[in-house]
Amino acid sequence: MNDLATGALRAGPALRIDADRLWRSLMDLAQIGATPLGGVRRITLTDLDRQGRDCVVRWFEAAGLAVRVDAIGNIFGRRAGRDPGRAPVVAGSHIDTQPSGGKFDGNYGVLAGLEVVRTLDERGIRTEAPLEVAVWTNEEGTRFTPVMMGSGVFAGVFPLEHALARTDVEGKTVGDELRRIGYAGSAPTGTPVGAYFEAHIEQGPILEDTGNTIGVVTGALGQRWYDVTVTGMNAHAGPTPMALRRDALLAAAQLVVEVNRIAHGEAPHGRGTVGYMQVAPNSRNVVPGEVRFAVDFRHATDAGLEAMERALRAACARVGAACRVTVALEEVVYFPPCRFDADCVAAVRAGAAALAHRHMEIVSGAGHDAVYVARVAPTAMIFVPCKGGISHNEIEDALPAHLAAGCDVLLHAMLARAGVAA
Amino acid sequence: MNDLATGALRAGPALRIDADRLWRSLMDLAQIGATPLGGVRRITLTDLDRQGRDCVVRWFEAAGLAVRVDAIGNIFGRRAGRDPGRAPVVAGSHIDTQPSGGKFDGNYGVLAGLEVVRTLDERGIRTEAPLEVAVWTNEEGTRFTPVMMGSGVFAGVFPLEHALARTDVEGKTVGDELRRIGYAGSAPTGTPVGAYFEAHIEQGPILEDTGNTIGVVTGALGQRWYDVTVTGMNAHAGPTPMALRRDALLAAAQLVVEVNRIAHGEAPHGRGTVGYMQVAPNSRNVVPGEVRFAVDFRHATDAGLEAMERALRAACARVGAACRVTVALEEVVYFPPCRFDADCVAAVRAGAAALAHRHMEIVSGAGHDAVYVARVAPTAMIFVPCKGGISHNEIEDALPAHLAAGCDVLLHAMLARAGVAA
Numbered sequence: 001m002n003d004l005a006t007g008a009l010r011a012g013p014a015l016r017i018d019a020d021r022l023w024r025s026l027m028d029l030a031q032i033g034a035t036p037l038g039g040v041r042r043i044t045l046t047d048l049d050r051q052g053r054d055c056v057v058r059w060f061e062a063a064g065l066a067v068r069v070d071a072i073g074n075i076f077g078r079r080a081g082r083d084p085g086r087a088p089v090v091a092g093s094h095i096d097t098q099p100s101g102g103k104f105d106g107n108y109g110v111l112a113g114l115e116v117v118r119t120l121d122e123r124g125i126r127t128e129a130p131l132e133v134a135v136w137t138n139e140e141g142t143r144f145t146p147v148m149m150g151s152g153v154f155a156g157v158f159p160l161e162h163a164l165a166r167t168d169v170e171g172k173t174v175g176d177e178l179r180r181i182g183y184a185g186s187a188p189t190g191t192p193v194g195a196y197f198e199a200h201i202e203q204g205p206i207l208e209d210t211g212n213t214i215g216v217v218t219g220a221l222g223q224r225w226y227d228v229t230v231t232g233m234n235a236h237a238g239p240t241p242m243a244l245r246r247d248a249l250l251a252a253a254q255l256v257v258e259v260n261r262i263a264h265g266e267a268p269h270g271r272g273t274v275g276y277m278q279v280a281p282n283s284r285n286v287v288p289g290e291v292r293f294a295v296d297f298r299h300a301t302d303a304g305l306e307a308m309e310r311a312l313r314a315a316c317a318r319v320g321a322a323c324r325v326t327v328a329l330e331e332v333v334y335f336p337p338c339r340f341d342a343d344c345v346a347a348v349r350a351g352a353a354a355l356a357h358r359h360m361e362i363v364s365g366a367g368h369d370a371v372y373v374a375r376v377a378p379t380a381m382i383f384v385p386c387k388g389g390i391s392h393n394e395i396e397d398a399l400p401a402h403l404a405a406g407c408d409v410l411l412h413a414m415l416a417r418a419g420v421a422a
Numbered sequence: 423m424n425d426l427a428t429g430a431l432r433a434g435p436a437l438r439i440d441a442d443r444l445w446r447s448l449m450d451l452a453q454i455g456a457t458p459l460g461g462v463r464r465i466t467l468t469d470l471d472r473q474g475r476d477c478v479v480r481w482f483e484a485a486g487l488a489v490r491v492d493a494i495g496n497i498f499g500r501r502a503g504r505d506p507g508r509a510p511v512v513a514g515s516h517i518d519t520q521p522s523g524g525k526f527d528g529n530y531g532v533l534a535g536l537e538v539v540r541t542l543d544e545r546g547i548r549t550e551a552p553l554e555v556a557v558w559t560n561e562e563g564t565r566f567t568p569v570m571m572g573s574g575v576f577a578g579v580f581p582l583e584h585a586l587a588r589t590d591v592e593g594k595t596v597g598d599e600l601r602r603i604g605y606a607g608s609a610p611t612g613t614p615v616g617a618y619f620e621a622h623i624e625q626g627p628i629l630e631d632t633g634n635t636i637g638v639v640t641g642a643l644g645q646r647w648y649d650v651t652v653t654g655m656n657a658h659a660g661p662t663p664m665a666l667r668r669d670a671l672l673a674a675a676q677l678v679v680e681v682n683r684i685a686h687g688e689a690p691h692g693r694g695t696v697g698y699m700q701v702a703p704n705s706r707n708v709v710p711g712e713v714r715f716a717v718d719f720r721h722a723t724d725a726g727l728e729a730m731e732r733a734l735r736a737a738c739a740r741v742g743a744a745c746r747v748t749v750a751l752e753e754v755v756y757f758p759p760c761r762f763d764a765d766c767v768a769a770v771r772a773g774a775a776a777l778a779h780r781h782m783e784i785v786s787g788a789g790h791d792a793v794y795v796a797r798v799a800p801t802a803m804i805f806v807p808c809k810g811g812i813s814h815n816e817i818e819d820a821l822p823a824h825l826a827a828g829c830d831v832l833l834h835a836m837l838a839r840a841g842v843a844a
Contacts, residue, residue, distance in 0.1 A: 001768035016544035038624075054497075064509075078553065079780065090716070135467075164738060167709065186603070202655075202661060203658045203660070203661045204658060204660070204661025204662050204663070204666075205657075205662060205663075205666045206661070206666075207665065209666060221660060223660070225706060225707075233810075234812075234814075234815065235626075235627075235811060235812070236625045236626060236720075236787070236788055236811075236813050236814055237697055237718045237720070237787075237809065238626070238643060238645070238693060238720055238786070238787030238788035238789070239624055239625045239626025239627075239628070239786065239787035239788050239813075240626050240627060240693070240787065240811060241626070241628065241690060241693070241787075242625075242682065242685050242689065242692070242693065242694070243686075243687075243689070244626075244627045244628075244631060246810070247682070247695075249678060249696055249697070249699065250679070250682050252675075252676075252677060253675035253676070253678035253679050253696075254675075254679060256671060257672070257675050257676060260664065260669070260672050261663050264664050264665075267663075267665075268663060270664070271660060271663070271664065272664070273659035273669075273706075273707065273708075273709055274671055274672075274703075274710075275659055275705050275706045275707055275708045275709060275710055276701065276704050276705060276706040276837060277671065277699065277701045277704070278484050278704075279699045281695075281697075282695050282697070282698050282699070283698060284647060284695075284697045284698040284716035284718055285647075285695065285697055285718050286695075286697045287695055287697060287698055288696075294706035296659045296660075296706055296707050298659070298660055317461070317465060318609060356733065361551070364660070364661065365658070365659075365660030365661035365662065365663075366660035366661050367660070389657065389658075389661065389666070390656075390657070390664060391658055391661075392656075392658060392708065393656065403656075
């Protein structure tokens with residue numbers, strides 16, 4: 001460390017985080033809830049989640065951060081800035097995982113934020129604005145819905161009381177489980193944020209496919225999810241001639257093809273997925289009388305989502321009539337498309353350029369805490385590649401060099417927004 | 423009764439069974455295992471099956487039939503003929519039901535045979551050949567496979583020892599359960615049959631759709647069943663662009679459409695059904711990585727079945743390549759097409775014509791005990807309409823007048839084959 005240099009000089013483009021320390025932290029946290037296949041199962045508000053939170057809080061405190069917890073269990077570690085009147089520049093994500101999750105989804109964004117703080121501490125660099133590292137409660141939504149619960153409450157998307165009253169399959173509430181694990185905090189939620197950056201693995205194949213190291217995330221796709229119920233008539237597969245059938249699965253199959261056709265017609269940002277289907281009675285020699293399936297449409301614009309829905313409704317009517325079945329379509333989830341803050345996105349782009357990482361603009365296909373935080377603060381995200389685009393899977397993997405590159409970009413983007421004190 | 427008339431005169435075209443007595447017997451037997459929706463749940467070799475068998479045996483004995491039980495639990499009630507050297511003319515079917523079965527499937531064929539005997543007794547008509555009423559064990563195959571077990575053993579389709587060793591989901595064997603309910607008999611199986619007639623509800627909509635009362639069943643469709651496994655790659659529905667997906671459900675959906683297209687191209691006897699499908703991981707925002715489904719192909723000829731299989735294999739290759747997934751096709755069941763005996767079919771047709779019932783030739787789409795018995799004896803079947811073509815369902819229904827008409831045809835067909843003693 002050069003005590004004589006100004007912070008600004010020390011914080012110049014040569015400044016890098018400690019790639020090994022970041023990797024070790026990721027691997028250490030991944031021990032809590034580690035699965036045999038190398039993944040992590042650390043479901044929100046379980047004992048393992050408590051252990052993970054306790055570990056991160058110890059690390060925060062060891063790095064000199066002032067830790068506070070709000071009423072929905074979001075954890076904030078604050079590093080003072082020169083100007084205590086400025087709203088903090090925040091890095092964050094989540095540490096809860098899918099039931100068969102990986103080491104990087106969420107955890108990377110939290111520990112990258114911590115690594116930024118550790119790096120600044122090591123170099124004796126003070127920022128003008130305070131910095132914070134945030135850990136949002138229950139991003140995954142696998143035990144309690146809605147997903148992105150902590151950031152949703154923080155951003156006022158839904159009320160705290162609603163979130164606290166949500167129950168898991170055993171009837172336990174979020175509020176009780178927060179108290180049980182010691183993370184029902186008393187700090188205020190929804191406090192001002194000067195800027196928010198979230199580093200995350202891409203969870204898709206685009207960066208890998210295009211050979212880029214950094215995704216400059218300009219926003220997130222809007223989502224419309226539907227439940228579809230096709231009702232025909234059970235019939236014995238042998239004695240029932242083809243022409244007299246009312247086959248719910250044949251109709252559903254045609255609609256699966258339509259969902260994909262509609263999404264292909266909205267390239268590059270349109271997505272259409274049927275991921276869930278239940279056939280009744282589901283017996284090999286019975287023409288199915290009922291099929292339920294889910295449609296997940298995503299698009300960068302509301303107009304695109306609306307066009308996809310119109311096309312789906314038309315397909316349901318056409319296929320229903322042709323197959324002599326009824327098709328009921330119900331929207332169950334809507335997330336509007338999100339555009340991140342132009343200045344924050346520019347800070348990410350400038351960081352990637354200054355560090356000479358191959359980068360591209362990308363739109364997040366998945367929801368993230370950043371999408372909710374973006375409703376109340378200037379926000380952007382940084383994507384790094386993950387192997388094969390695979391996520392929500394124990395074999396989720398990412399290269400240390402890519403994770404370090406994303407963390408370096410985070411560091412420089414945060415410094416650009418927070419300002420370096422002389 | 424006219425004691426002076428010969429049997430042949432008394433057995434002339436005016437002879438009718440007692441429609442009310444047949445209906446009462448059907449309703450009485452349906453009390454054993456009755457379900458709230460008016461159906462029957464009397465699964466093979468359960469206590470309820472024993473109660474059903476005991477009831478039928480009591481009725482057989484009350485009608486003067488000599489009852490014997492073979493080693494696979496098939497029950498035969500024998501009415502002596504004038505010529506004890508002739509092989510019996512047999513009517514039969516089964517009394518086990520689907521888990522949510524109806525009152526008529528199987529039960530009708532047994533009780534129609536009993537009603538023929540009761541009618542002949544009442545009228546003092548003796549036949550040249552003996553008559554028998556058969557109750558075949560485990561036609562439905564819902565607890566123990568293979569289906570049509572009793573008639574299969576009787577006809578030598580598979581060995582007795584194989585059938586006795588089959589287990590249910592709890593590990594209980596057919597042999598132990600037969601002993602437990604008292605129906606492990608010692609009478610020889612596979613005894614000679616002069617002719618076999620089985621009356622049955624159609625289990626399809628064709629007779630109702632065409633306004634016919636009697637189906638003169640000329641044979642049964644051959645069947646080829648397949649298990650299909652489509653393997654792609656799980657992927658997050660949001661971040662994964664359409665073009666980079668390997669969506670197993672999209673491929674499976676295209677194949678469901680193909681199965682139906684192939685069957686429509688083999689009208690009127692081709693059938694193609696996907697009744698079973700399981701999607702993995704079956705989560706609404708995950709592109710499915712694996713789909714398993716079953717294909718049920720039926721056709722009146724082996725050449726037709728083979729053409730359908732060729733078309734399916736070609737579709738699997740084409741769709742697999744287009745969707746970048748692997749498709750594995752495994753045949754799991756094969757029943758050859760069956761043509762019933764021309765003389766027995768003629769006896770059914772003549773009976774329907776003599777009784778002036780609207781009738782048509784029909785090919786059974788479903789398997790029946792008659793299909794196995796046809797391998798060792800001249801055989802035909804008589805179909806009567808069932809409401810909406812619905813079967814294997816608690817709401818299965820049939821009109822008393824149609825059931826009586828079918829039983830009248832059975833009576834005259836049996837008399838034609840057995841001969842009436844003077």
